[in-house]
Amino acid sequence: xxxxxxLCEARTGLNTPKxxxxxxxxxxxxxxxxxxxxxxxxSFWDGKSSAEDLQKVAADLRASIWKQxxxxxxxxxxxNTFSYYDQVLDATATLGAVPPxxxxxxxxxxxxxxxxxxxxxxxxPAMEMTKWFDTNYHFIVPELGPDVKFTYxxxxxxxxxxxxxxxxxxxxxxxxxxxxxxxxxxxxxxVDKNFxxxxxxxxxxxxxxxxxxxxxxxxxxxxQFDEPTLALDLEPHKLQAFTEAYAELESSLSGLNVLVxxxxxxxxxxxYKTLTGLKGVTxxxxxxxxxxxxxxxxxxxxxxxxxxxxxxxxxxNIWANDLAASTSILVDLQGIVGKDxxxxxxxxxxxxxxxxxxxxxxxxxEIKSWLAFAAQKIVEVNALAKALSGAKDEAFFSANxxxxxxxxxxxxxxxxxxxxxxxxxxxxxHRRATNVSARLDAQQKxxxxxxxxxTTIGSFPQTVELRRVRREYKANKISEEEYVKLIxxxxxxxxxxxxxxxxxxxxxxxxxxxxxVEYFGEQLSGFAFTVNGWVQSYGSRCxxxxxxxxxxxxxxPMTVFWSSAAQSMTxxxxxxxxxxxxxxxxxxxxxxxxxxxxxxxxxxxxIKDEVEDLEKAGINVIQIDEAALREGLPxxxxxQAHYLDWAVHAFRITxxxxxxxxxxxxxxxxxxxxxxxxxxxDMDADVITIENSRSDEKLLSVFREGVKYGAxxxxxxxxxxxxxxPPTEEIADRINKxxxxxxxxxxxxxxxxxxxxxxxxxxKPALTNMVAATKLIRNQL
Ligand code: GLN
Ligand code: ZN
Numbered sequence: 001x002x003x004x005x006x007l008c009e010a011r012t013g014l015n016t017p018k019x020x021x022x023x024x025x026x027x028x029x030x031x032x033x034x035x036x037x038x039x040x041x042x043s044f045w046d047g048k049s050s051a052e053d054l055q056k057v058a059a060d061l062r063a064s065i066w067k068q069x070x071x072x073x074x075x076x077x078x079x080n081t082f083s084y085y086d087q088v089l090d091a092t093a094t095l096g097a098v099p100p101x102x103x104x105x106x107x108x109x110x111x112x113x114x115x116x117x118x119x120x121x122x123x124x125p126a127m128e129m130t131k132w133f134d135t136n137y138h139f140i141v142p143e144l145g146p147d148v149k150f151t152y153x154x155x156x157x158x159x160x161x162x163x164x165x166x167x168x169x170x171x172x173x174x175x176x177x178x179x180x181x182x183x184x185x186x187x188x189x190x191v192d193k194n195f196x197x198x199x200x201x202x203x204x205x206x207x208x209x210x211x212x213x214x215x216x217x218x219x220x221x222x223x224q225f226d227e228p229t230l231a232l233d234l235e236p237h238k239l240q241a242f243t244e245a246y247a248e249l250e251s252s253l254s255g256l257n258v259l260v261x262x263x264x265x266x267x268x269x270x271x272y273k274t275l276t277g278l279k280g281v282t283x284x285x286x287x288x289x290x291x292x293x294x295x296x297x298x299x300x301x302x303x304x305x306x307x308x309x310x311x312x313x314x315x316x317n318i319w320a321n322d323l324a325a326s327t328s329i330l331v332d333l334q335g336i337v338g339k340d341x342x343x344x345x346x347x348x349x350x351x352x353x354x355x356x357x358x359x360x361x362x363x364x365x366e367i368k369s370w371l372a373f374a375a376q377k378i379v380e381v382n383a384l385a386k387a388l389s390g391a392k393d394e395a396f397f398s399a400n401x402x403x404x405x406x407x408x409x410x411x412x413x414x415x416x417x418x419x420x421x422x423x424x425x426x427x428x429x430h431r432r433a434t435n436v437s438a439r440l441d442a443q444q445k446x447x448x449x450x451x452x453x454x455t456t457i458g459s460f461p462q463t464v465e466l467r468r469v470r471r472e473y474k475a476n477k478i479s480e481e482e483y484v485k486l487i488x489x490x491x492x493x494x495x496x497x498x499x500x501x502x503x504x505x506x507x508x509x510x511x512x513x514x515x516x517v518e519y520f521g522e523q524l525s526g527f528a529f530t531v532n533g534w535v536q537s538y539g540s541r542c543x544x545x546x547x548x549x550x551x552x553x554x555x556x557p558m559t560v561f562w563s564s565a566a567q568s569m570t571x572x573x574x575x576x577x578x579x580x581x582x583x584x585x586x587x588x589x590x591x592x593x594x595x596x597x598x599x600x601x602x603x604x605x606x607i608k609d610e611v612e613d614l615e616k617a618g619i620n621v622i623q624i625d626e627a628a629l630r631e632g633l634p635x636x637x638x639x640q641a642h643y644l645d646w647a648v649h650a651f652r653i654t655x656x657x658x659x660x661x662x663x664x665x666x667x668x669x670x671x672x673x674x675x676x677x678x679x680x681x682d683m684d685a686d687v688i689t690i691e692n693s694r695s696d697e698k699l700l701s702v703f704r705e706g707v708k709y710g711a712x713x714x715x716x717x718x719x720x721x722x723x724x725x726p727p728t729e730e731i732a733d734r735i736n737k738x739x740x741x742x743x744x745x746x747x748x749x750x751x752x753x754x755x756x757x758x759x760x761x762x763x764k765p766a767l768t769n770m771v772a773a774t775k776l777i778r779n780q781l
Contacts, residue, residue: 027349
């Protein structure tokens, strides 16, 4: 409707009350604006509070979220997106698919069994956890096999629906879709690796039918199935499973509106066809932020009479929406599906963004005006819906346009010199001039290391005392002088310990760092930090990603002071310790006004300066951690090569300027790198240390299959995630297994990852055994 007409109607009072276009939120953060759930969970786990206390905190959080959404005018408000730990684990509980080791027999699953699955208990380990698509959220992987008895064992979904209803909020209950549930699970231990998880579909569906019937009986008129696996490149038989599953559910679903929600990427054309042909389904949700091609698919054909939930508000970032741009997409879509069938939504669950900007007391007003956290995104969704129905909140829209304009033109965002330098990198290649084997020779002459050199990944235990020192320094409670003295003392302790243990390449222990990204972000320009911008990582664990809002540069050296101090305490080589550009990018909220690659190149240049300053200061070994390189891998295969290309290039840029004799290490903490091994080789680091101990076979198989690795490599010899002390023989055995597939002159010996979460009482004996095992093997070589 035109503006003029709207105004006339308003003036003449002929305006019949219009229905606002509907709005929807895919899901909402559970932790609470100040991590209330985290503290309640941890206190319950520690036995400091009761189950009722925990339930009360959880119920209050749910109530406040529902009321907040209802108050903002959201029509389709989700329920069952709360979780005490993880939504996939909730689905496992609903289906009663509890692995036998937890001793569940029957009845409603309570905290006892639930948290044992999540966290393990004194006698049994937890279930495995893995990354939720390309986010930093981790879910609990279902363990299934032919013998699993599926029973309706948790009524959480219907209970939450009723709870909201009692508060006067009619919600849309959200369930993990049955096919995605199976596709995300793995065969349990002892089950044939090739077992077809999809063969369990009929059994799983029979429980889903009960859940649906229950929700219907409770009064639900809509139901949402999250089927994010539809955004992956699925083989035809997997797509076929969707068709079968929803056909099977059709009669149970009749009388309900059924939304199948997808997110995180474009839907492949085949999947789109499958999705829009599903029986019993009346609505489809798409991520229109990450899915840039999906719009084209919708335009090329959308089933008539069905609802389109248009995810235009970004659930994975913290930027204010471009309301004008979103409006024009929505107007387009409205032309295709019709006004009453279009619903404004978020691109995915808001679980992956920060909670509420209101609690940010340290951000300045300008930056704040550029941002929208979950609570603000709800308001944006509703504002868009209202605008589409002709009730545009002009003030809200113009404030948004002004904020966007200020972000575009702010001198804080743009640094011409940085832009130019980064632009100059594209199109050209950057590699060290000498090949890796010649470099290793030159380095060995200088470093003179024994065969199977030992090292650690960087951090040493972060004691309560150490955290206190950093906190007090930050709060200006202790002077800089005092702080430097205390940190140096800590470094000295760590250096002496490593010498005592007879480790070959030392680290300073990272006592000055709170977090491997934040530490650098705080010293680089272009970064901002929140006070409460927490995002759930797993269970009660949250991370607080920095916000990259502007061009990145390095005003001055960041680590040279500490690394030089550490080197001066020992004759052994001291590793300089940096976080790589790709990891800094992937663990931050990143700009959406330029390609991610652009931002990464800028960070790479800053790290390059740091690398060169370390080299000048006499540091001969420099480790550049790329812990999150794999995490940024796009979900769709068609986009992966491009990502790996620029990510690996950015890494090489950081160290292209060093001498042959300077040894560049990198580190990665995951072992499923077999599919990207060629990119890892292409990083051209002199030495890579990598997590391995939890999956020997998987990592080493790639070398067994003939991939040539000529650089130094240190597959972790023990798991640092566990307090267990690895016996010498076990480590020796691991080293021997590696020697069976890797040349002895490239093998390094090190733990899986940094030691900061461990205690000295664990670290000392573990490293003692590691060195002993190494010496044992050296003597046999
Ligand atoms: N250097 C870091 C440390 O040792 C690496 C951490 C990581 O890979 N996540 O803590
Ligand atoms: Zn690691």
